[in-house]
Amino acid sequence: MPILSTVTNLIPAPLRDTAGSAVTALSAYVARVLPFAAAENSSVPLVAVLAVSLGLALALRRALLKSSDATKRLPPGPPAWPIIGHLPLMASTTETDKLIQGLAKEYGPIFHLKLGNVTVIVISSEELARETLIKHGKIYAGRFTGKVLSMSGDGAQDLVMSPYGERWRHLRRVAHKVLTPLALTQMDVMLENESLRMIQQLLEHNDKHRTEPIDIAKRLILYTCNIIAAKSLGVTFASSDNSTFTGLIEAILEVFVIGGVGGLEDYFNGGGLFDYVLTKHKREVMERIKERVHNGFIFGRIRELEAIIKGDLAQGRDPRTDRELCYVEELLLSMNEEKLTLNDIKLLMVDFIFAGIDTTSATLHWVMLYLCNYPQVQKRAQAEADRIVKTHGRLPCFEDMDAMPYTRAIIKEATRIRPVGPLGLPRQTIEEDTVAGYYIPKDAQVIYNTVGIHEGLYPEDTEKFKPERWLAANFNDSGNGPILPAAGSGGRRGSGLKTVAEDGAAPLMAPDEAGHRLDLLDGIYLFGQGRRLCPGVHLALREMFILVSRLMACVTLDSALHPGKPFSDEARFGLTALPKEKVLVTATERDPAMREMLNMEKQQVMKRRVSLSVHT
Structure with a gap:
């Protein structure tokens, strides 16, 4: 490889022998993330080759001359190459989550990796996650941000990627005002409307295209997109064929792809030209996305709404009393x-849309897969929904959450067994720390192994889909642990949790041996914890409950291509982990009489004040 051989020659002679083996091992990583470096007859301009070579040489030199952590007791970890550390190990697989699970089993609940100049700490137990994120929360409140992914937030100025500090706290306070459980009850009409729309579209599909399978992923993305877009921008999409909708979803998926591939620029301080060459293609993709989505669709809509509000105020009208406002x-x-700029508002909307659409739809994707794979689970959920319909003469709604513990258990179990963010978004330490007797350096990348944490919390039949594990009758505790709040109710101030199980559902975690409650929201680590707990967790859970409960009242799901046979539940690793197998389903109508109820529900929803711009 021309770049790699050049690097060795650029290393100072006294250090060259040590660097030689590292440079050789680095070839595997470079061949994966920098394909042009692997070509013997590369057509890449000489300046690009020299830039990367020089950058690597400088980075390797720094690493050789400086090893501040070497004399301190880091957590255990696998053998590493000099200088480049475990980069070749990480490059050896595309299933990073499985690699991390294997290393956790070998090295324990806390271990370290070295990726170039960056120390990576991997935590795989709830006890250590709680210690770092709750007891030492401020230290672990930083965000490790890749150079390319940070571009989406104008250089990590958005809520998701911004460093821990006053700006992050400011944006967090603003976001929380509409995402608290109580505030979210104002969104019930939107969630109910979109759940009705999706079910009606499934039934219409059956009427017109009975023999064609349903790509459930497309339906779910439209469902979650419309909820987020309606609340954020006052916009919905009538169909997944809408060009604006397809462009938006393509952009989200592209960001998740380029943001999920680690680059040398994030692990070596090689200099500006070095970074420029390595990130050129990904930066160009991100710039196109920002032009089309951030500054086009999103900012364009902000400008439209700004003009409408200015017009209202100029005519003496108060928009707050005239209609239901979007965010x-x-x-x-x-x-x-709130001391906000238009750009601040744009970045908040970018975070809402990019973080809120894909992750929730992906979780629902897994719920649908498991409902198809376990007919007995689906029948029990249908019976629970039928009781609501029979008792109240209507479809399930949010006030029924307490009366539908099994439906909630299905959702929890899907998020436990297949968390869509198996490794989450990495944190970064903002100062040194000591955990379990091990030294944790400042600026370390910290990964929370969600799968490992869940396995430790629920070791019995951990690979089996068992919603009943969440029900109080099957739980080892007496039932006085925290449970998910129903319909926006509170509990301990700021916790979003009830302290008593009221609906027959299990406590989401048992107290530990000392009797202390474990502050793990909903018994699932998918949403994180501490200062950077996902602010959209309550919205996501409500979106999932209302759709699943109503689907079970109206249809029976099954595999379209192989009825009665289960889908593979193997996951494809990425920033969002989706099923490897495409989930094509049938949605068989359970009772034609339910259509009249759907229409009545729709009429009730339309009577409530909603003002939306619908993109057909």
Whole structure:
């Protein structure tokens, strides 16, 4: 490889022998993330080759001359190459989550990796996760941000990627105002409307295209997109064929792809030209996405709403009393009070849309797969929904959450067994720390192994889909642990949790041996914990409950290509982990009389005040 041989020659002679083996091992990683470096007859301009070579040489030199952590007791870890550490190990597989699971089993609940200049700490137990994120929360409140992914937030200025500090706290406070459980009850009409729309579209598909399978992923993405877009921007999409919708979803998926591939630029401090060459293609993709989505669709809609509000105010109308406002309108009206700029509002909307659409739809994707794979589970959920319909003469709604523990258990079990973010978004330490007797350096990348944490919490039949594990009758505790709040109810201030199980559902975690409650929201680590707990967790859980409960009242799901046979539940690793097998389903209508109830529910929803811009 021309770049790699050049690097060795650029290393100072006294260090060259040590660097030689590292440079050779680095070839595997470079061949994966920098394909042009592997070509013997590369057509890449000489300046690019020299830039990468020089950058690597400088980075390797720094690593050889400086090893501040060497004399301190880091957590255990696998043998590493000099200088480049475990980069070749990480490059040896595309299933990074499985690699991490294997290393956790070998090295324990906390271990370390060395990726170039960066120390990576992997935590795989709830006890250590709680210690770091709750007891030492401030230290682990930083965000490890790749150079390319940070571009989506204008250089990590958005809520998701910004460093821990005053700006992050400011954006967090603003976001929380519409994402608390109580505030989310104001969104019930949107969630109910979109759940009805999806079910009606499934039934219409059966009427018109009975023999064609349903790609459930497309339906779920449209469902979650419409909820987020309606609340954020006052926009919905009538169909997944809409060009604006397809462009938006393609952009989200592209960001998740390029953001999920680690680059040398994130692990070596090689200099500006070095970074420029390594990130050129990904930067170009990100710039196109920002032009089309961030500054086009999203900012364009913000400008439209700004003009509408200015017109209302100029004519003496108060928009707050005239219609139900979307989030952008609320922020525009409180810009001075909240000390926000239009760009701040844009970045908040980017985070809402990019983080809120794909992850929730992916979780629902797994729920649908397991409902198809376990007919007995589906029948029990249908019976639970039928009781609501029979008792109240309507479809399930949010006030029924307490009466539908099994439906909630299905959702929890799907998030436990196949978390869509198996490794989450990495944290970064903002100062040194000591955990379990081990030294944790400042600026370490910290990964929370969600699968490992779940396995430790629920070791019995951990690879089996068992919703009943969540029900109080099958739980080892007396039932006084925290449970998910129903319909926006509270509990301990700021916790979002009830302290008593009221609906027959299991406590989501048993107290530990000392009797202390474990502050793990909903018994699932998918949403993180501590200062960077996902602010959209309550919305996501409500989105999933209302759709699953109503689907079970109306249809029976099954595999379209192989009825009665289960789908593979193997996951494809990425920032969002989806099923490897495409989930094509049939949605058989259970009772034609339910259509009249659907229409009645739709009419009730339409009577409630909603003002949306619908993209057909």
